Each structure stands twice: as structure tokens, then as C-alpha cells.
Amino acid sequence: MQSEGAGQGWPGRVTERTLADGRPVLYFDDRATPGEVHAAPDTRALPEAPHAGEVRFDVLTGEWVTIAGHRMNRTFLPSQADCPLCPTRDPAHPSEVPDSDYDVAVFANRFPSLAPLTVGPAAEGRPATLGPPDRPAHGHCDVVVFSSDHAASVVELPAERMRTVVEAWAQRTATHSADPRVAQVFVFENRGQEIGVTLTHPHGQVYAYPFVPPRSAQLVEQARKHRRATGGDLLRDVLAAERAEGRRVVLRGEHFTAYVPRAARWPVEVHLAPHRDVPDLAALGDAERAELAVVYQELLRRVDRFHPGVEQAPYIAGWHQAPTGPDRELGRLHLQLFSLLRAPGKLKYLAGSESGMGAWINDTTPERIADRLREVAS
């Protein structure tokens, strides 16, 4: 299956293939050059496709927890010769991407927390008075590989390539949103062994959850209260207030503004919001996608430069999008980019107050974070 120019002005092409165990792999080419058909087959003898675990309702918090007992033995910091994200160039070392070259590749994770439902696991019994019953952990966990070069760095990808990554984010959001059992699509990137990243090859992820996750549920609830009280849109009004006050704004683009949130909870944290009201990445127009590719890399560069003497900072970048079902009108796209590094060699740990009570303590001020993020502009 191929489709060309799915993203309006995007000059690229998408080719979808199937891995040996039935999982999808998609190739996003920067340009629709004749001949790049990515026809190489997956020659591995893989066991059946991964099955879902289950989600259980935590009656003490009102949150769903995913129980994925089958993930204990997943791949952990493999050598480069066995990197599952590299292209397959040596048939003796087949990877998760069968072709010998690609620009951006997307495939369903082989050790997923959430997987498309085939046969549901038996739920253990529990009195119905104590919350909804367990459900299979239906969903999708995509791996989005940003480059075929194992040693590439996200901030140094050519603009054209970063634009293709944005296209992959947007298209996978659209695809998973169309699954009626998916409630929320989360596009994110983890970097750094400090936060447990097991594969150094540059990549991001997409999780499609069968429930509205806690932070999304909070955002919707806060937006509902704000709409009732003021008639306004919470995330639009926060953006307007930050732009008007200006104290914590770190970057003003034509289509996006980045600012440190007033109650930042991480030692380095910045949000990026579109000026136009859009629910998700799939709703961005071509000019917005192009600017986003540039601005995203600029923010990552600033996070890397935040602490003098640090070359690469560990970070988490997560795209908060509107839920796909009920309350969709209360959501509004924005990026939350943060790092746990509070000084060179010193991490912010989540101990008793944060992990036990959910009460965050920030050892710096949002205004100081904003000052530094402006200071290290390119």
C-alpha cells in the first residue's frame, strides 16, 4: 500500500508493509522518488504477534493501570550489531525494519504495553462494587525511527527529515484515532539512559490508549471547569495570558509560541502551543507542520545547552492531544518538554512527595527556567 503527499504540501510518500508476525511496518520517505518501494520481505521466523495484557481500574485513585507482565524480558541496550531499529543490511542480523535503507520507519512494538486485541485474557474476579471490571489492554504502541543512521542525533536531522517525522506523528495520530476502541493518542520521545531508554538509535513512540489517561483526564476536567466559569477555552486562554505577560515566553514563532508554565514541576520544562485552536497533530496545516519541525529542534537544542558542561540532556517530550471520543472539544494540542536534570550529574528524583503523594516540588523557579531557555537561543 502506498499513498503520496498525504500531508498536503509534504513531498514525501508512505509505504505500508507487514512483518513476519503480522505487525505493520511503514516507511515514510522524505520525497516520492521513483523506485523506493521498500519491498524487502521480513525473513525472520517470528512467533505469533504479541498479545495484550490487561488494564485494571485503581479504585483508590480512579485511574487505569496497565498490567503488562509479559514485558519483563524485553530487549535492553543491545549492541549496535543487534539494534532492532537499524536497517537490515546483513541477513545474519535481521532487524525490525526489513529494508536496507529508509528515511523514517514506523513499526508496531514487539514488546508492547498495549496491543491490538486478538483474544482477551481472562479477567480475575472481583466484587463489582469496587470499580469497573478489568479490560484487555487493547491499543497500539508504535516505534517511530527518525533515521537509518544509528548514531544520528534528533537535533541535527536535516529540516526535510524532521518534517517527515512530523508527518509520521500526524498520520499515526489520524490512523489510531480512527480505531473506535482507542480513547487517546500520545506521541512522545524519551531520551537518555538516565530515564531508562534502552535503545540509543534516535526514535520516538506513539501510544494509543484504550482509556483517557490521568493527565488527559485532568486537562479535560480543568478545561470543563474553566468553560463553565468563563465560557473560554482553558488552553487558549493560558497561551494568551502567557503571551500577554511575556515573563516566561521563550520563543515566538509565526504559528507556535513556547513558554515555561507558571507552575512548572520539572527542573527544566517548556510547553509549545499552536496559535490556532487544533485538537491534535493531524489537524495541523502544512505551514504549521513545517514551522513545528524547526521549532521542535530549536527547543531540544536549548534543553541540551541548559546546563553548562552537559552535552546531551535526558528529556521527555510529550504531545498532549484531545481525546478521540467524548470531550474532544475540550482538548487542545500542546507539547510538554521536560528534563529531570537539575544540575550536571544531578537528577530530580521522584521520591516520597512526588511518587507517594503526587505533590511535586521544584527546586528552581519557572522564571529562572525561562531566563535560561532564552539565554541559550541559537
Add this chain to the structure above:
Amino acid sequence: MQSEGAGQGWPGRVTERTLADGRPVLYFDDRATPGEVHAAPDTRALPEAPHAGEVRFDVLTGEWVTIAGHRMNRTFLPSQADCPLCPTRDPAHPSEVPDSDYDVAVFANRFPSLAPLTVGPAAEGRPATLGPPDRPAHGHCDVVVFSSDHAASVVELPAERMRTVVEAWAQRTATHSADPRVAQVFVFENRGQEIGVTLTHPHGQVYAYPFVPPRSAQLVEQARKHRRATGGDLLRDVLAAERAEGRRVVLRGEHFTAYVPRAARWPVEVHLAPHRDVPDLAALGDAERAELAVVYQELLRRVDRFHPGVEQAPYIAGWHQAPTGPDRELGRLHLQLFSLLRAPGKLKYLAGSESGMGAWINDTTPERIADRLREVAS
């Protein structure tokens, strides 16, 4: 100030003194032996007592975040000669505890996240439509030192000493609950450099927050829904359901039962609940306090033995108590004890799904955790 036998049958004594900068230090003696008056003065020339930072309302999540920019330069893994929790035996190395010996000592943290309000910091302006205004971070951060022996281990404390620790927890809970500006008292213990513990001398902490922290707010909200729907008490009914089902129960005492929660989110997690409905540690009777001291150490020993080959597991132990003000009747005391260690040398990291979305994924099952915690009983 001295008071004897404050905890009903407890044979000990409490002596309160003042540090050079005005912070309180309390000595909890195992027994009220004549002569132990802890009169040694604090000879240091300390700057003025620490002032509070501020708490800001995160309008995106509805949670309060503590902004404590003054904490950046706190003590980090000092050598034993400079351990601030050791007794002061060498006048050239005065610690936070002036006396040359003690059983259990409690003092207000010198680098606190929350401090008693003296002068409030100026709040930065913000449109009132976007949430409540900033507030000073009024509160209390106690350090509870379990032994004068720097190298002691909590699990090996004599029963009498552990009973004194429980007494200190209960009495500090009562003291802070009487502060009208305190909304929630949290007694907890962090262990392990893996979770950022900066002092190895055995100790715990007490935080008294000026707001109801997120997890407490969730518990209250879930208990309210459960009461409306069933007329019952959520935490009592969860305990009864776990005891009846039995599958995840790991320990049954006369006054307490320990079980792995049905939706456990950590690789090792166990809850301990009293059989009697009590709001907090201060409400426990003497027989309950005595059993608690024994059962707490037993649970910690099992967490240490959980992974073969691991000598000391990092853990967080947090006491969830009823809020001190509104909704107090919806709270019920319980301990949440968990470890981030998912295998020897492998930590559970909180990356995109957990830190970005609040969506926990557990790579094991609660039933497997319970099996192992039963297997390693003393």
C-alpha cells in the same frame, strides 16, 4: 519541655529543645530514665531560620506545585564526619542534633520545601481567571532520625526502638494536624541512592502540606463516590474485599493486614491497613502501635528479600492519612510501601507514559508480587 508517656502504654519520654536558628528539635527516649535531659545547647552560629517558598496552582491539572528555589544547594551525600543526623560528639563537627546521644531525634529540616510562615514572599501577578493566586509554602518538614548509629539499618532496630519511631510518627502527626494552616500530614521514608536519598543515616520524614496533595485528593474523591453509590467506606471495603478474596494478602496480623493492591503500579508494592477505622497514626491505640512496629519491619525485610542477590532494595514507604480539615471522615489510615527495583540492577523508570501522561504500566502482575512477598516471609 518534657512530657512522659504521651502514647498511653509507651514507656518513653519526649524532650523538646530549640536549635540556634529557632527550629525545634525533639528527643524521643525509648524509656523515661532519670537523667536523660538532652540539655546540650546548639553552639553553631546559624543564619536565620529557613523561609518558605511558594505554592502555585497548576491550572492544567488542578494540582498545587511547590516552588522551592532556595533548595538548590542543599547537603548532598556528606561524609560520615559531616553527617547532619549524627549526634554531636566532636564540637568541631556540630550536627543538627546538639546532644551527644539519643534514641530517636526529630528536627525541622534546614533546607525545607515547606516552612512555617514568617514573612510571605511576594506573589507574581497573574489574571485571576486562570486559577487561585500563589500562596506562601507554609508547612513543616521534619526529619525523624531512627538511631544515633550512622550505620544502623531500619529492619534491624530493636523492637523497643521501632516502637519509639512509631510514637514519634504519631505524635508529630498530632502536632502538625493542630496547625490550622496545615491540610495534610504525610509520614514517609525514602531509602536508596537509586531514588535520590542524599543521607544514608537511617531516618524518615514528615511533611505537613498547606493543601490536600493530589493522591489524597483522589482518595477523598473516590471515597466520596463510593459512599454515595454504596453507603460504605471505600478503604474499609477494599480491605474487606482483599481479606475475603485472599489472593493478594501477604500478612495477617491481629490489628493489621498487608495486601498487594489489585491495580499495583510498582514492580514491588504492598499496602498495610489497620482493621479498625482510624483516620491517622495519632488515632492508633497502644496495642496497634506495638504490632505496627513489628509488622513494618517484617514488610521491609520482605522487600529486601524480594529479588534474589539484592541486599538492600530502594523503597518508598508512605503513610496515607485523612486530611486534617474538610473530608476528614472520608480518609482512612494505610501504608503504601513500594520499590522501583524490577530486577537486580534494573529500575522501573518513569518515562513518557508515567511522567508525561500519568499512565502507569506495570511489567509484572499484582498476583506475582503477592506470591513472592509470601514466599520470603520471616
